Amino acid sequence: MKILDIIISNSSNQPIYDQIYSQVKSMIISGKLKEGDPLPSIRNLAKDLRISVITTKRAYDELERDGFIYTVAGKGCFVAEKNVELIREENLKKIEEYMQKIAELAALCNISNDELVEMFRILIREDE
Amino acid sequence: MKGLLIKESFLIWKHGKFMIVLALIYCVMAAIKGGYFFAGFSVVFFSMLPMSIMGMDERSKWDHYAVTMPYSRKEIVLSKYIMTFSGAFASAVLYIISTMIKWYIEKTPGDFMELLRYAALLLALGLMYSAINLPVAFRFGVERGRLWFILVTVLVAAAIGTIISLIETDVSKVGNFIISLPSIAYIAASLILIALSVIISFRIFENKEL
Amino acid sequence: MNALAIRNLTKTYKGFKLDNISFELPKGCIMGLIGENGAGKTTTIKLILDTIKRDSGTIEVLGEDNRKNFKEKKEDIGVVLDEAYFPEGFTAKNVNTVMKNTYKRWDQELFCDYLNRFSLPRDKAFKDFSRGMKMKLAIAVALSHNAKLLILDEATSGLDPIARDEILGIINEYTRDEDNSVLISSHIVSDLEKICDYIAFLHKGKLVFCEEKDVLLERYGILKCSKSDFAAIAPDAIKGKRENSYCVEALVERAEIPTGFSVEKASIEDIILYLAREVTKQ
Numbered sequence: 001m002k003i004l005d006i007i008i009s010n011s012s013n014q015p016i017y018d019q020i021y022s023q024v025k026s027m028i029i030s031g032k033l034k035e036g037d038p039l040p041s042i043r044n045l046a047k048d049l050r051i052s053v054i055t056t057k058r059a060y061d062e063l064e065r066d067g068f069i070y071t072v073a074g075k076g077c078f079v080a081e082k083n084v085e086l087i088r089e090e091n092l093k094k095i096e097e098y099m100q101k102i103a104e105l106a107a108l109c110n111i112s113n114d115e116l117v118e119m120f121r122i123l124i125r126e127d128e
Numbered sequence: 129m130k131g132l133l134i135k136e137s138f139l140i141w142k143h144g145k146f147m148i149v150l151a152l153i154y155c156v157m158a159a160i161k162g163g164y165f166f167a168g169f170s171v172v173f174f175s176m177l178p179m180s181i182m183g184m185d186e187r188s189k190w191d192h193y194a195v196t197m198p199y200s201r202k203e204i205v206l207s208k209y210i211m212t213f214s215g216a217f218a219s220a221v222l223y224i225i226s227t228m229i230k231w232y233i234e235k236t237p238g239d240f241m242e243l244l245r246y247a248a249l250l251l252a253l254g255l256m257y258s259a260i261n262l263p264v265a266f267r268f269g270v271e272r273g274r275l276w277f278i279l280v281t282v283l284v285a286a287a288i289g290t291i292i293s294l295i296e297t298d299v300s301k302v303g304n305f306i307i308s309l310p311s312i313a314y315i316a317a318s319l320i321l322i323a324l325s326v327i328i329s330f331r332i333f334e335n336k337e338l
Numbered sequence: 339m340n341a342l343a344i345r346n347l348t349k350t351y352k353g354f355k356l357d358n359i360s361f362e363l364p365k366g367c368i369m370g371l372i373g374e375n376g377a378g379k380t381t382t383i384k385l386i387l388d389t390i391k392r393d394s395g396t397i398e399v400l401g402e403d404n405r406k407n408f409k410e411k412k413e414d415i416g417v418v419l420d421e422a423y424f425p426e427g428f429t430a431k432n433v434n435t436v437m438k439n440t441y442k443r444w445d446q447e448l449f450c451d452y453l454n455r456f457s458l459p460r461d462k463a464f465k466d467f468s469r470g471m472k473m474k475l476a477i478a479v480a481l482s483h484n485a486k487l488l489i490l491d492e493a494t495s496g497l498d499p500i501a502r503d504e505i506l507g508i509i510n511e512y513t514r515d516e517d518n519s520v521l522i523s524s525h526i527v528s529d530l531e532k533i534c535d536y537i538a539f540l541h542k543g544k545l546v547f548c549e550e551k552d553v554l555l556e557r558y559g560i561l562k563c564s565k566s567d568f569a570a571i572a573p574d575a576i577k578g579k580r581e582n583s584y585c586v587e588a589l590v591e592r593a594e595i596p597t598g599f600s601v602e603k604a605s606i607e608d609i610i611l612y613l614a615r616e617v618t619k620q
Contacts, residue, residue: 010532011603017552043516047510050507051532052551053366103597108598131439132440134439138428138432142427185425187425188422188425188426190423191422193419196389196417196419198440198442337389337390338390
């Protein structure tokens with residue numbers, strides 16, 4: 001089994017299952033984990049990281065739901081075929097994240113949604 | 129129950145050595161010097177051993193731990209009685225052996241049947257002593273029951289002393305009566321007492337919150 | 339299957355009542371039973387082990403009522419109690435001999451492995467052991483008879499951090515096997531935070547919650563803001579608060595807090611402290 005680099009931060013606001021999810025996902029997308037590579041079992045991963053089994057199970061469930069991995073009964077979890085859809089989805093998610101940050105900052109400065117859209121339009125027009 | 133008995137044996141060996149040696153000496157003295165004083169005390173010593181072991185158990189709260197193991201409460205109670213029984217039995221056997229050794233050395237053969245009867249009396253004494261004390265130990269613990277044990281010991285010692293003096297002064301018939309009773313009677317009486325004692329201890333320990 | 343299923347468990351003492359406790363420990367999981375001294379943790383554990391009698395309620399251990407045939411079931415339960423041990427004069431070797439004749443599936447080799455791993459002397463009398471050593475011996479015993487359920491009552495209290503970490507590591511390893519479950523009680527929350535799957539919080543005899551640890555961490559957060567900002571928060575979202583002259587710190591339901599407020603991660607210890615104060619107020 002390939003050695004996975006999974007680093008959990010306890011102080012971060014990001015839930016641990018999400019940290020695992022993101023890190024495994026980026027390893028798959030970047031190609032560090034190739035199609036068909038086996039992943040550590042839910043239990044072993046939890047025990048090695050000294051975290052709850054429920055956490056790792058959730059991370060794996062979400063990875064499977066989103067098509068990044070699949071489970072073979074009795075054998076374990078494996079990396080699924082990488083496809084273009086996934087990469088596009090990844091980028092969409094990143095955009096959402098940035099948008100979220102923008103919304104928070106705007107709320108702090110009391111910038112209205114209309115002003116925001118206007119700012120964006122100006123930015124795009126500048127690029128064009 | 130085997131594990132419990134092994135545990136009791138370990139403790140008796142580790143902590144009872146002094147008492148065992150003392151009891152042995154008393155036993156031998158009883159055989160050599162005759163008389164019931166030493167014999168009676170050796171029986172009492174042997175019977176007191178499980179009691180002091182129970183005291184150690186209490187300090188480490190062993191019973192709290194033992195009830196989480198695959199033992200029934202009855203087994204835990206029985207293991208203490210078995211040790212006591214063995215102790216009393218051992219002291220009676222020792223008494224017989226040391227008396228016979230004395231006979232051999234002094235080349236004065238004695239009445240074997242009478243020897244057996246005295247030994248039976250000793251055995252019965254030991255059993256009765258434990259029968260009275262163990263339920264109290266189970267109910268109140270060895271520490272809190274100490275007063276009772278001392279009382280019983282004093283009474284038993286007084287009783288032995290009285291009987292001895294009655295026999296030796298030969299004044300009343302009571303002394304002789306007591307000796308002449310068939311040993312079976314004593315053994316039977318003590319066994320009945322032990323049976324009652326066991327039943328009571330079972331009840332006490334079954335309901336004890338640990 | 340559940341390793342433990344407790345329903346409506348009640349036990350009354352003079353001045354204390356364990357009040358209608360219900361929870362389940364799914365197989366293969368670690369549950370931390372947290373509460374201050376006197377909250378009822380030891381009482382709960384003793385009721386599970388049937389060493390004290392309940393007033394009412396049902397307890398199922400490894401699938402069976404603990405009033406039926408419990409002697410057999412105890413073969414499958416490893417127990418570490420807070421202050422109950424082998425008699426003083428015992429050595430580890432003696433322990434092995436007694437346990438060999440106590441448990442059907444006693445594994446002497448495994449026990450010796452643990453003795454080595456914990457650096458426990460074979461021939462030293464128990465009374466000369468430090469508390470940490472006594473605990474480690476008790477744990478070695480509990481782990482050496484192929485138990486399916488491990489119950490530990492305050493197994494880490496009174497130990498130095500290194501020993502505590504070692505023991506938690508061993509509990510962690512024990513549950514690598516999905517047939518093994520653990521119930522561990524402690525008043526040191528930080529010990530249990532990492533490895534537990536479930537947290538049950540007992541306070542003054544009542545079960546305040548029994549929840550997946552992850553759910554707790556996701557649901558709650560710590561909000562720090564000014565008093566004026568605080569007034570704008572819906573009261574339902576606030577689960578406990580602390581005020582000083584400069585600001586307000588509150589335990590809040592993350593989902594109920596509008597964007598713009600920064601909500602920090604709440605540790606299990608935070609959650610418990612805040613909720614305990616609220617329960618005490620009521």
